[in-house]
Amino acid sequence: MTTGVTTAGPDERVARAGLAKRLLLKPELGALLGAILVFVFFATLSDVFRSASGVANWLDPASTLGIMAVAVALLMIGGHFDLSAGVQTGTAAITSGLLTTYYGVNTWAALAISLALCLAIGFVNGYLVVRTGLPSFIITLGTFLMLQGLNLGITKLVTNTVQINNFDKIIGYDVLRAIFASEITIAGADFQIAILWWVVATILGSWLLLRTRFGNWIFATGGDPNAGRNVGVPVARTTISLFMITSFAAWFVGTTQIVRLTSIQAQAGFGQELIYIVAAVIGGCLLTGGFGSAVGASVGALIFGMTSQGIVYAGWDADWFKFFLGAMLLLAVLANQYIRRFAEQSRR
Numbered sequence: 001m002t003t004g005v006t007t008a009g010p011d012e013r014v015a016r017a018g019l020a021k022r023l024l025l026k027p028e029l030g031a032l033l034g035a036i037l038v039f040v041f042f043a044t045l046s047d048v049f050r051s052a053s054g055v056a057n058w059l060d061p062a063s064t065l066g067i068m069a070v071a072v073a074l075l076m077i078g079g080h081f082d083l084s085a086g087v088q089t090g091t092a093a094i095t096s097g098l099l100t101t102y103y104g105v106n107t108w109a110a111l112a113i114s115l116a117l118c119l120a121i122g123f124v125n126g127y128l129v130v131r132t133g134l135p136s137f138i139i140t141l142g143t144f145l146m147l148q149g150l151n152l153g154i155t156k157l158v159t160n161t162v163q164i165n166n167f168d169k170i171i172g173y174d175v176l177r178a179i180f181a182s183e184i185t186i187a188g189a190d191f192q193i194a195i196l197w198w199v200v201a202t203i204l205g206s207w208l209l210l211r212t213r214f215g216n217w218i219f220a221t222g223g224d225p226n227a228g229r230n231v232g233v234p235v236a237r238t239t240i241s242l243f244m245i246t247s248f249a250a251w252f253v254g255t256t257q258i259v260r261l262t263s264i265q266a267q268a269g270f271g272q273e274l275i276y277i278v279a280a281v282i283g284g285c286l287l288t289g290g291f292g293s294a295v296g297a298s299v300g301a302l303i304f305g306m307t308s309q310g311i312v313y314a315g316w317d318a319d320w321f322k323f324f325l326g327a328m329l330l331l332a333v334l335a336n337q338y339i340r341r342f343a344e345q346s347r348r
Contacts, residue, residue, distance in 0.1 A: 028296030030335040031283045034328065035303050042310030049306075049313045052189035062305025063194040064253050066298045068272075069279035070205040071249035073297035075242045076280050077209070079222035079289030080129060080136035082246045084121065084143040086272030090151050092118050092254030093264040097164035098154070107172040115251050121147070122247030126240030148270060155266040168262040181260035194256055198298065201249070205294030218242065222289030278325060279304055282332040303328060 043050040049058070068085060075082055092114045099110035125143055129136045155162060167173065183190040209215040217238045220228035225235045250269075258264045281287065282303055283296030307324050311317075 026284075026293075028284050028293050028299055030332060031296045031299035031303065034282065034332075035299050035306070038303050038306050038310070042306060042314060046310070046313035049310055052187040054309070054313065056186075056189040056191045058305040058309035059195050059302075060192050060305070061308055062301045063192060063198040064256060065272075065275060065279060065304055066198040066301035067194070067201045068246075068249050068253055068276045069283065069297040069301045070201045070294045071246045072276040073280040073283060073285050073292050073294055074205060074209065074218060075246050076277070076285045076287070077222045077289060077292045078218045078239060078242045079225065080239065080242065081140060081277065082122075082125060082243060083137065083140040083273050084125065084147055085140075085246050085250055085276055086269040086274075087144055087147045087151065088118055088121060088247055088250035088269065089254035089257065089272065090264065090266070090268035090270070091121070091147050092251040093258035093268060094151050094155055094164060094266065096255060097167055097258055097264050098158055100170045101164060101166050102158055107170050107176070111255065114255070115248070118247040118251040118254075119244050122244035123240060125247075126243035129243070130236040130239055144273070148267075151268075152266040162266040163263055164258075165263040167258050167264070173259075176255075176259045179259075180256045192260075197252070197256075198301075202294050202298040205297075209294055214238070214241075219290055222291075224290070275304065278329050282328055284332075287333075300332075 039050075046054070048054045068089075072082065072085060095114035095117055096110045099105040099113060100107055105113070121143065125136070125140055128134070128139045132139070152162065155164065168177075180193070182193045184193060184196070185191070209218060217228070217233050217235075220231075220233045221235050221238045221242075225233075228235050254264075254269070257268065279300035280292065280297045281300070283293065283298065283300030285292030285297065304325070307328075308321055311321050311324070
């Protein structure tokens with residue numbers, strides 16, 4: 001007599017996804033493939049591009065952009081934008097430059113003041129977004145315009161020009177240069193130390209996103225803030241913290257710029273905020289939030305650096321750079337949209 005008992009198969013809800021599917025769900029996959037294609041393309045056009053000195057040249061612009069792109073990516077994953085991020089780099093440098101070269105403030109005290117100012121700007125941006133419920137695009141657009149006006153107005157008022165010079169004459173400049181603008185020689189080429197800080201920022205950003213509770217809060221805040229609040233996610237605190245992280249990155253990059261150049265223009269950082277967002281989007285961040293990675297944003301910055309220098313090495317008109325950047329942005333958005341739909345279908 002048979003009992004008709006059947007053996008249950010494995011629960012499909014816990015079935016392991018195949019390798020191909022897991023790779024497709026990685027936000028940085030498209031950017032990595034794009035970076036490989038860009039490298040191969042320009043390496044075939046120019047021997048200098050793939051030389052040690054060429055690599056150093058295209059890693060240089062990618063490094064400072066990458067530091068900011070990681071912070072902006074975290075903010076975008078959290079569902080927000082900061083259009084004042086670029087001009088904040090100028091605010092940080094101008095504040096440090098004016099305090100030290102014109103008012104004789106101690107170098108380290110001036111840096112601490114400029115850092116506190118940037119963090120305060122980030123806090124105000126985040127607080128206003130949380131309290132008013134207005135889109136971060138509008139809030140930070142207002143901050144962007146105000147800071148742009150303050151940077152120019154205060155610089156002209158104090159210096160009677162539109163730039164601050166002689167930062168290399170301040171006490172302690174040699175220490176600042178070693179930290180922010182020194183060079184490391186590899187294979188006969190000089191690599192900026194900012195590249196090292198870029199790697200550190202990428203590692204820290206990835207660790208924060210993937211290995212901490214705060215990272216879970218970031219994804220929850222950007223994915224569905226109401227659902228996040230229902231399960232105890234401190235959405236307001238997370239949002240404010242993300243804006244302050246972006247402001248800290250702006251301070252770091254602004255300080256790097258004034259230490260390296262020993263001067264700063266009042267318009268420094270203007271327009272860079274869009275480049276940061278483009279790098280993050282190329283790296284896999286969705287404009288709607290809740291999806292992306294720090295590694296992807298860094299790869300997006302790498303593509304920017306390779307393209308900007310590759311066009312020069314190839315002997316092309318530099319005007320083509322904007323075309324390539326726009327094309328990569330469009331392709332990245334389309335690829336991200338496909339990956340998001342694929343991810344949604346795979347979870348059903």
